[in-house]
Amino acid sequence: MALRAGVAGGVLSTIAVAGSANAATAAEPVTETIEMPTLTATLTSKAALSAEATQQAADAYQYRAEQQSAAEKAVKDAKKAHKAAEKKAEAAAEKKAEERAAAAERAARSAERTDLSGVQTAAATSSSSGSSASAPSQDVPAPASGSVASVISFLQAQVGDAYVMGGTGPNSWDCSGLVQAAFKQVGVDLPRTSQEQSTAGTQVGTSNLQVGDILYWGGQGSAYHTGVYIGDGKYLDAANPSKGVVIQDLSGYPADGAVRVL
16 A cells, blocks of 8 residues: 555656646747848849849830931931922022013013114104104104113113112112112113102102103102012012012002102
8 A cells, every 4th residue: 555655646746747847838939930041142143134134125225216216307307308409499490480581571572662662763753854844853852762671671680689788789789779770871860769769750650650660669758668660560679688689570569659750
């Protein structure tokens, strides 16, 4: 019985010690951690190469985009230049056609005036011969057409000259300087300025114009521009610095008045 009691007490002590150890172990927290892997030199090199490749691809794309934009701009510029060249060629062709038409018109007018002058001279001679027995001879004035033809001929020879403010020739003119020089060819001394020229001679209506009439723009005595009527609704003048000496249509720039000095 004593032996049994001793064995039983030893077993119970062992169980108590084991239970205490298990309870203490269960109350302790877990302190073990797992370390993350660190970046190696190989991984860093690969990342750098990938970034460089991405940048190169972006640069290449941008370069191609710039090339395409430059090509498109070059095409647009070429089209604009082509259109400008076409317009310039058309303007030059139109100007040549106008010059040829003006030359033909001048030739026809000169021939017509020559014939008219011959007829008037013959008529004047016949009239003078027929009346010489009954009346004293009188001087017959020369036909005005000859003087007008000289004025128009001089003006047409200046077409294409430059316009210069205050210009009086021989290769550049202002409006009144050209008119003054033209009439000086036939012995008519006109004032120098457009204001004074608008009061010279006899005032005529713009609906009753004759070749050689001096046109003016602005009021009589305060005109700011003058030119010469050359027939067929056209006039010749030193227009402005951009046009120079030209032939123009009255319908596009109607005159305010006119004077006749021949």
